[in-house]
Amino acid sequence: MGITSREPSCKVYYVEKIFAILNEMESDGVIGRYAIGGAIGAIFWLEPMTTKDLDVFVVLPTAFGGSLLTLGPIYDYLLARGHTPQGQFILIKGWAVEFIPPATPLVEEALAEAVLRDVGGVLTRVFTAEHLAAICLQVARPKDHDRVLRFVETGVLDAEIFEAVLHRHDLTGRWAAFQDTYLET
Amino acid sequence: MNDPMRQILTRKLERRRQLAALPVCEKLRMVEDMRDATQAIALTHPPKPTNPVRFVKKSVGDNSLV
Numbered sequence: 001m002g003i004t005s006r007e008p009s010c011k012v013y014y015v016e017k018i019f020a021i022l023n024e025m026e027s028d029g030v031i032g033r034y035a036i037g038g039a040i041g042a043i044f045w046l047e048p049m050t051t052k053d054l055d056v057f058v059v060l061p062t063a064f065g066g067s068l069l070t071l072g073p074i075y076d077y078l079l080a081r082g083h084t085p086q087g088q089f090i091l092i093k094g095w096a097v098e099f100i101p102p103a104t105p106l107v108e109e110a111l112a113e114a115v116l117r118d119v120g121g122v123l124t125r126v127f128t129a130e131h132l133a134a135i136c137l138q139v140a141r142p143k144d145h146d147r148v149l150r151f152v153e154t155g156v157l158d159a160e161i162f163e164a165v166l167h168r169h170d171l172t173g174r175w176a177a178f179q180d181t182y183l184e185t
Numbered sequence: 186m187n188d189p190m191r192q193i194l195t196r197k198l199e200r201r202r203q204l205a206a207l208p209v210c211e212k213l214r215m216v217e218d219m220r221d222a223t224q225a226i227a228l229t230h231p232p233k234p235t236n237p238v239r240f241v242k243k244s245v246g247d248n249s250l251v
Contacts, residue, residue, distance in 0.1 A: 015213040040216070047204030048215040050223065120210040153198055154205045 014093035015040075015054075019124035021092060022056060030077045031099070032059025035114030035125040037107075037132065042147055044117055045129040045156045053089060053096040057111050057127070060101045074099055106131070106138055106169045130162040137166070137174050149182055 025031045036044070038055030060069040078090050089096035102108040110131035117126050127135070133151040136144035151157050166172050186194075204212070 013214045013217050015217055016210070040213070043212050043216060044209050045205065047201050048207075048212045048219070050219045051216065052220065052223075117209060119213065150201070154202055156205065 014095060016120040016122045018054065018092050018095055018097065019119055019122045022124065023122070025074070025077060028077070030061070030073050032061070033111060033114075033125070034058040035111050035127055037100075037110065037127045037135065039147075041127045042132050042150075044126045045132070046147075046150050046154050053098055056097060056099050057102055057107060058099050059111070060099070069101055071099060104138065104169075106134060106165075106171075109165075109168070110135060128161070129156045130158060130165050133157055133162060134165045134169060134171055137171050137178060138169070140174065145178065145182065148178060152183065 019036075022031075022034055026034055035041070035057050036055070037057045038053070039049060039051035040054045043049060043051075058074075060071065061073050075085065075090065078092065079085070084091045086096060089098050091097070102111050110127045113131065114125040114127050116123050129151060133148050136148045136151075166175050
């Protein structure tokens with residue numbers, strides 16, 4: 001039995017609105033290039049899975065033209081528009097949104113090579129499936145291994161591109177170990 | 186792995202691929218529904234279970250159960 005789209009309902013959904021806010025922030029110069037990663041990024045390529053937050057990987061502005069990265073302008077911008085901080089997140093339209101600067105060369109590359117996707121008429125940038133899977137391999141928590149397995153089973157990874165990413169970021173050993181543990185030969 | 190297990194696994198993978206093939210917008214709305222349902226459960230405080238053993242205060246030294 002196939003899966004069909006549901007009938008439109010009266011409920012208001014907010015995810016697209018958050019993408020629109022992120023686009024505004026980028027065009028207003030509050031943030032640099034951004035891309036969606038984490039579980040929500042994975043959902044662009046995989047089946048829906050439950051998550052409580054939305055990870056936005058972003059080139060952050062630097063303080064006073066120096067080299068110190070700061071979240072200050074992002075908080076100022078969003079708080080002035082009625083959104084509220086909650087721990088490391090900012091609550092936007094009911095979603096806990098976290099702004100994360102790229103911490104590794106792999107994430108920097110993922111951000112640079114992120115692709116545009118249309119979500120209900122709103123364009124947003126998202127990490128490629130190959131980069132998301134490679135990041136999961138690098139982070140290597142149990143839930144990350146589960147996600148890599150989902151990427152493999154869903155068949156969304158381009159083997160050539162994925163292999164190239166793994167080579168560039170020294171992850172071939174981890175991939176071999178993952179294959180030994182989780183994949184049938 | 187026996188045949189029934191293999192069939193279950195095949196069905197799971199097929200279902201996974203069908204869900205993955207849905208429009209992104211649709212998938213994100215499903216996630217938002219799941220998140221709202223989870224929050225609704227978290228906000229519901231179930232009643233405390235009934236204490237099966239009730240002590241009734243009687244005279245001093247009498248701790249018999251009712």
